[in-house]
Amino acid sequence: MKHFRWTLCVLLIGWTSAFAQVDYKIVTASERGTYIQIGRDLAKWVGQPAKINLEALPSNGSAENVQRLRFEPGVKLALVQSDVYQAFVDQAAAGNVTAGKLISPLRVMLPLYDEEIYFVTRADSPLTYIHELRDKKINVGPVGSGTALSATTLYRLMFSTPLPEANASYLSNEEALRKLIDDKTLDVVVIVAGQPAKLFSDMAPEARQYIKLLRRDDKAPETERAESTYFPATIHSKSYPAWMAEDVPTLSVRAFLVTYNYDTQATQNNLKRFAESLCANFDNLQSQGHPKWQEVQLKTPPLGKGWKYYAPVEKTLQSCVAQRGRPAQAAAPVPVTKSCNQQEKLLGLCRM
Structure with missing residues (x-):
C-alpha cells in the first residue's frame, strides 16, 4: 500500500x-x-x-x-x-x-x-479618393511598423514609384493626427487597424468637423494595381457611429x-x-x-x-x-510583393 x-x-x-x-x-x-x-x-x-x-x-x-x-x-x-x-x-x-x-x-x-487601411485627411481637404495621394505629404507611421510598410508599398504599387522621402513622415498616429489638424503640415495620415479600432472609437461626434476618410475608387487604374497585393474592404459607419455618417470603401491587409x-x-x-x-x-x-x-x-x-x-x-x-466537422478549405496564396530600398529601411534591415 x-x-x-x-x-x-x-x-x-x-x-x-x-x-x-x-x-x-x-x-x-x-x-x-x-x-x-x-x-x-x-x-x-x-x-x-x-x-x-x-x-x-x-x-x-x-x-x-x-x-x-x-x-x-x-x-x-x-x-x-x-x-x-x-x-x-x-x-x-x-x-x-x-x-x-x-x-x-x-x-x-x-x-x-x-485589417482595414484608413486614409485620414482634413474635413476641408480637396482630396476625396485614395488614388489622389500622389505627391502629397503622408504620414506612414513609425519605422518598424506594419503601417509604414503598407503605406509605402501601396504608394509604389499605385504610382509605380517609391514615396519620396521628402513627402514621408514617421510619426505615431496620435502625433500625426495633431499635425494634420493643427499645423496642417500633413495632407494624409495612413493608419492600419481592424475595425472597430479604439483610436477611432474614442473620437467624439465633433471629429467629423476636422477629419474625413479617403475612399477607394474601383474605376481608377491605381486601385487595380493596389489590389494586386491588397484587398477591397469597407469601413462601416456602425463601427464609429459617433462621427461616421456613411460607409467608406477602402483597402485591407491580412x-x-x-x-x-x-x-x-x-x-x-x-x-x-x-x-x-x-x-x-x-x-x-x-x-x-x-x-x-x-x-x-x-x-x-x-x-x-x-x-x-x-x-x-x-x-x-x-x-x-x-x-x-468543418473541413479546411483552400484559400488563395498570399500575394507576392516586390522589394525596394525603402522597404529595407522600414523592415529595419538597413539599420542592423
Missing part, C-alpha cells in the same frame, strides 16, 4: 510539473490599436486555460514584431501583417542575408482577419499569428497545448473577444511561396477542425 501511494505521488508530481504555469509574451502594436486587444483576448481566453501566462506587449508594429520574436527573450508569439511577412520573404529571396536569417525560422500558427520554429520538446508541448486551448475556447473568443474574432476561422489554408506553418500546431488545428 505504501508503495502504491508513493507511486501515485510521483505520478501526480510529474503531471503537475508537466502542466506548470509558463510565462510567454506576444508582441502586438500600439496601445490604441486592434492587435493589442487581440493579444489580450488570446491571453485571457486561450492562454489562461492552457496555463500559459501570456503577456501582450505593445510595439511599433509588424516589422518590429518580426525582430522581437527572433531576438527578445520570452517572446514566443507575434502578430504580423501579410505584406510585412512577404516583404521579408522577398528581401531574403533577393539575397538579403539579414532578412533570410530573420524570416526563415519563423512559422505561421494561424491566419486571422483582414493579419497572421506567427511563432518561431521551436524544436525543444517543452516549447512544442506548450504551443500544442495553446493550440488545443484555442480550439476549445474559440467560441468564447468569437462571442466575448474583439469583434474581429468573428472573421477568424480555424483553418490552415495554403500559404504563399516561402511561408510555412508551425507543424505541431498545424496538426493540432487540423485535428480540431476535423472534430468540429
Whole structure:
C-alpha cells in the first residue's frame, strides 16, 4: 500500500510539473490599436486555460514584431501583417542575408482577419479618393511598423514609384493626427487597424468637423494595381457611429499569428497545448473577444511561396477542425510583393 501511494505521488508530481504555469509574451502594436486587444483576448481566453501566462506587449508594429520574436527573450508569439511577412520573404529571396536569417525560422500558427487601411485627411481637404495621394505629404507611421510598410508599398504599387522621402513622415498616429489638424503640415495620415479600432472609437461626434476618410475608387487604374497585393474592404459607419455618417470603401491587409520554429520538446508541448486551448475556447473568443474574432476561422489554408506553418500546431488545428466537422478549405496564396530600398529601411534591415 505504501508503495502504491508513493507511486501515485510521483505520478501526480510529474503531471503537475508537466502542466506548470509558463510565462510567454506576444508582441502586438500600439496601445490604441486592434492587435493589442487581440493579444489580450488570446491571453485571457486561450492562454489562461492552457496555463500559459501570456503577456501582450505593445510595439511599433509588424516589422518590429518580426525582430522581437527572433531576438527578445520570452517572446514566443507575434502578430504580423501579410505584406510585412512577404516583404521579408522577398528581401531574403533577393539575397538579403539579414532578412533570410530573420524570416526563415519563423512559422505561421494561424491566419486571422483582414485589417482595414484608413486614409485620414482634413474635413476641408480637396482630396476625396485614395488614388489622389500622389505627391502629397503622408504620414506612414513609425519605422518598424506594419503601417509604414503598407503605406509605402501601396504608394509604389499605385504610382509605380517609391514615396519620396521628402513627402514621408514617421510619426505615431496620435502625433500625426495633431499635425494634420493643427499645423496642417500633413495632407494624409495612413493608419492600419481592424475595425472597430479604439483610436477611432474614442473620437467624439465633433471629429467629423476636422477629419474625413479617403475612399477607394474601383474605376481608377491605381486601385487595380493596389489590389494586386491588397484587398477591397469597407469601413462601416456602425463601427464609429459617433462621427461616421456613411460607409467608406477602402483597402485591407491580412493579419497572421506567427511563432518561431521551436524544436525543444517543452516549447512544442506548450504551443500544442495553446493550440488545443484555442480550439476549445474559440467560441468564447468569437462571442466575448474583439469583434474581429468573428472573421477568424480555424483553418490552415495554403500559404504563399516561402511561408510555412508551425507543424505541431498545424496538426493540432487540423485535428480540431476535423472534430468540429468543418473541413479546411483552400484559400488563395498570399500575394507576392516586390522589394525596394525603402522597404529595407522600414523592415529595419538597413539599420542592423
